[in-house]
Amino acid sequence: MSEPTTGPAGAAFDDFVAARSTALWRSAFLLTGDRHKAEDLLQAALVKTWRRWDRIGHGSSRSHETAEAYVRRALATTYTDWWRRRWRGELPTGELPERAGDVDEAARAEVRHDVLTALAALPRGQRAVLVLRYFDDLTEQQTADALGVSVGTVKSQASRAMTALRSSPALTDRFGDAA
Known part of the structure; x- marks a missing residue:
């Protein structure tokens, strides 16, 4: 090579x-x-x-x-x-640091933490679909190609993931039913 x-x-x-x-x-x-x-x-x-x-x-x-x-x-x-x-037992976690006197950044950090907590609760395949499809803004076909799955799998995984996020305690506590 x-x-x-x-x-x-x-x-x-x-x-x-x-x-x-x-x-x-x-x-x-x-x-x-x-x-x-x-x-x-x-x-x-x-x-x-x-x-x-x-x-x-x-x-x-x-x-x-x-x-x-x-x-x-x-x-x-x-x-x-x-x-x-990898072993999937206990994982150490820490609090996100807040900047003194910067309320907006602290609120943003809390929202980020809640979103990451909700994402972490998703199965890996669903999480990968959401990241590629919505964060990286790939099409369904590009996401399917990147993951080596069918477009139908991308659609179903995205749908299941969005349903799970909508009912995630981390997000419903913060945003109510609108999450």
Whole structure:
């Protein structure tokens, strides 16, 4: 397996990472619910992408779309693989820090915490569909392709996930029945 090391291929990969890493990290964060795990997940997905960069291609605007789709699929599959292998017992949690005197940021942190709590309660497949479909704004077909499932599965998983979120105690306590 040849890996791009320098030259145009390496520069194209560097350009891709510089342009898309923030958005990809956000997706990883929504999947994992943890900043450090998100960094690890994105790093693992980018390593997989780097190893196949010569097959993905580079140099055209279309190659960035192809590479991003590849990374998103790698994020979803790596996330699922990690979950299958890891122990799922007690997980340490902490309070989200509040900034002194910044009431709006504190309220935003609480809402973020409630949404992440509700997302964490979803099965992994439903969570992955919501992140790709609504946060990353992928079409149903793109989401299906990224997860390696049918469009019907994306639709049913999204529907089940939205129903679960609407009845989530973390969100109904905050937003009432409108959640």
